[in-house]
Amino acid sequence: MAALGEAAARWAPGLWRRAARAAAAFGGCRFASGSQNPPTFGLLLDIDGVLVRGHQVIPAAREAFRRLVDSQGQLRVPVVFVTNAGNILQCSKAQELSALLGFQARVSAPTPWKLGSEGDRGIDGLVLCLSQPLPRNEFPAIEGVLLLGEPVRWETSLQLIMDVLLSDGNPGTGLATAPYPHLPVLASNTDLLWMAEAKMPRFGHGTFLLCLEAIYRKVTGRELCYAGLMGKPSLLTYQYAEGLLARQAARRGWAAPIRSLYAVGDNPMSDIYGANLFHQHLQTRREGAARSCASILVCTGVYGPRAPGPAAPSPGGEGPPFHGHRDLGFSPGLLQAAHVVSDVHEAVRLVLGREGWAL
Template sequence: MYFTIGKLLKIKSSIILKVYISKQFGLFIDIDGVVTRGRDVLPPAKKAFETMIDSSKLLNQPLVFLTNSGTSSTEEKSNYLTKLLDIHVNPSQIIMSYRPLDLFKKFSTKNTLISGQGPIENIATIMGIKNLITIEQLSKSYPLLDMMANARREIIVKDNMKSILPRIEAIVLFGEPVNWETSLQLIIDVLLTDGYIDKKFEMFPYPHIPIISCNSDFIWMAQWKNPRLGHGAFLSCLESLYKKMTGKELIYSAILGKPNVLNYLYAEKILYENAKKINQHHHSNPSNIQTIYAIGDNIESDIVGGNIYNKLLDKKIEKSRTQHSDFSYQHLLHDKNYVDLVDWTQLSDLDTSHVTQCKTILVQTGVFHSNLDEEREKAYKLSYNHRDTKADPSMKRADYVVKDLMEALKLIRKIEA
């Protein structure tokens, strides 16, 4: 057996890539548009993960999949990625958009209306919501609420309808529903009646009952050549309808998912835990992780989110230099309206984290394709960020722009070397 010089260089490059990709840094990797397009894996992504596994097909690189998907469980998503990439992906390595929901303990006992598709009842239960009501259950209990379809208008209710559901005290939107018109109508009804669904509209309560959204992506990338409307588009419809009906702005207790910094803090917590597990097998030190690379295809969520998170890390460093008391992210987020709702003890491990920076890498295999996208946004003054996302234009600039995930890993190897 013999090897050509080219073959040896290729082997050497692969070995070096594996060495550098398994030590001093962590990765936040988006899924849609970076790893997959629809149900298909992107070939460069599959090659990239082949450089980050050991002989048992276990990931030897501290990373988490940070996705704005919110209509499947982490188990379903991990099984899907395991089969697609031919590697072992643990459910703990996946941060779905709704993952920080279990930080909102005050919501756990409220009668909560949930919206979305997929196994959201199971997801809501896992996230600690004890008393839940689905849009479908609400529609079935009050069939006269949903009159969008002509066929439903023929329904004859023989008996007087009486309330058979308790007052709805909160709303959680997991992701885009299938029948938007039904969800929009029923959510508006709940908001305008203060959760007493059979109550006649009178003075509209304001502030209204608390509402949390788990995803604000206006567009996302599936298998078609152009982006598809996402949950952020549904939110725009809901906000517009609410303002048209009341003259007031819809208020969210929190909007989870990227670019919300809570998802990044949660991802950092999980990254550190996974690094400790990898340490047991590969003798890497999780405390060495100082840089996180956030890789995504969507400027408004992946890049803005990563840059907002990096800005928070800058504040953390500055704060730690100027005070000797115990540090807490809670004190840096005092201006957020959800700060009092969050159980910060679950993030206490981050108070001693060594992470100092987050670098953003934009790939061109999803929503973002080329500089033409930026030129179009400037020409038409477009912004796909959610109404409540507070980010100056500089937050939309990625630290690096590359072709695909494999190129991103090559870049990281070069930087870390």
């Protein structure tokens, strides 16, 4: 699954903000008025495998939004779309979702994000930014590599990244010895698999990273190091999404804080693992309004009753294969969803029922 953005060489500060935003979320629309009490809960919805498969809407998604949207086309509860995908600009994805689901989606404002701590090697100049399509121009000296999503031509992109890393950002010159530590590398998506129109899951950006890591290790004898990993299941993604929900509530003028979050996804390793990890975080932190994040797994995407191989832990059985990134700590219990439902419509019914809202 690609992370949001276009391939380009841009000034680094803007790209870090774009990566944090792309790997995180974008928000809903205006909110409905009426006699219903202001909601104290919010929805974090994945897109691919939950609402759409490729460019085709999942029918249950339309049913779900008939419950979430009032007669004026306004959302009844705060909703944030949380996706690792980035093969399309946010504004274009918002327009697509608006047409498919019958309400006006809006793009979130960017969020600043600072890489590393004081004293770390910073990125002040140009970075190599790879997604779709691949740029074909000559590059000046490059200060880092930002990986937004798997490109169309993997072999060309893998070669270009290796050229940049082995030349310390000057692929036109070359070096006798590969520098180590190498230039900073930031990845905004670690999904091994994702779901499109095809019956079988597709290779995601995590698979592309796996190839890059193997090539770098084979060529240099060293491990590729990341300056940062973002996107689900990272806490940064969910912290940003929580902030978007709070801003939606503030725009509406609701005094009651958003206490309960419900994260709906189709991928146990990114959606469910990340939601459960964030729930653990909420149990220990002292600041912030949210108190819980319940994970809800749907069967319309990567996970399904007939999915190849174990995608979620089976009670008393062997654990599933680890589909996460090598640098992520792995706790098998975090793959267990709080709820498993057939589709997003059933997920919305579950949430509204638990919160005592009219179905």
